[in-house]
Amino acid sequence: MVELPVPSSERTLALGEKTETFVTFWLGEFYFGLPISEVVEINRKLEITPVPLAPAYIRGIVNLRGQVLTAIDLARRIGLDGENAAEYNLIVRDEDEDKVSLLVERIGDILEVPVESIEEPPEKIEGMERRFVRWVCQLPERLLVILHTRELFQESG
Template identity: 35%
Template sequence: MSSTDLVPSTGAQAVQTLARTDGRQFLTFRIGAEEYGLDILRVQEIRSYEAPTRVANAPAFVKGVVNLRGVIVPILDMRIRLGQASEYNAFTVVIVLNVAGRIVGVVVDSVSDVLELSADEIKPRPEVAAALDARFITGLGKLGERLLILLDIEAMIKSPDFGLVD
């Protein structure tokens, strides 16, 4: 066996690379019993929850602001925004996002993992009434028995409901 037998051909490498990049990657997280996913490219970091500095007259879901390496970051509790109970525990985390030209932190119950979903595994969003406006749902990810609600986090943050972006 020669050393060239151990190296895949250029064509095989291209197919393997294409297979790895064919899907989109999502960070998955939980709010209550539901599992959500958002585009991993929007995620800057994941931090443990620490109580932010309150902002006067802010909506209930705006928990306050934190100083993140010199940048003042608003912290939004997605659980409150979606009408879920908001108990803080050791699993509660803040996902720091870079969306709409802003850095924003969103509080969730826990982060699960990063998944790659192919186009076949993403189904169209349902047209049903829900606590979350359907225009913020890009689709449903189906991975085995798991069903992920895939969010358009940029549209959500830009929404007038959030009041963060002009």
């Protein structure tokens, strides 16, 4: 199991400023985040057992201390092109407390972001399906794309 990174201090927050905290990670050149409340743990390369006839974005299942979880290739799920070298299993849960392993390339920081800098996503997002994007946040040197966990768990229609 990988320890969660120490919070990033990209800028000093004002005393009493409302913030949201995200676990961040990379898929290709994209920088993503998930609310920290939805992340259970991070593991490096759990063994994946393929599942026949599963959708293309489902890599298979993983055994996490006796609990069987679906392993989702996050890049494929959200519509990113290209093959990613998934190194980490980001274990997340949805509102119903169901857990899933999201396969990501690289883990970033724990990032505390001022609420007023979090915005609705634009209508068109180049390179991925918009329905998976909950919010965006322009950081000083890059854009943080905050994913919508509930949509990731939904069946494709």
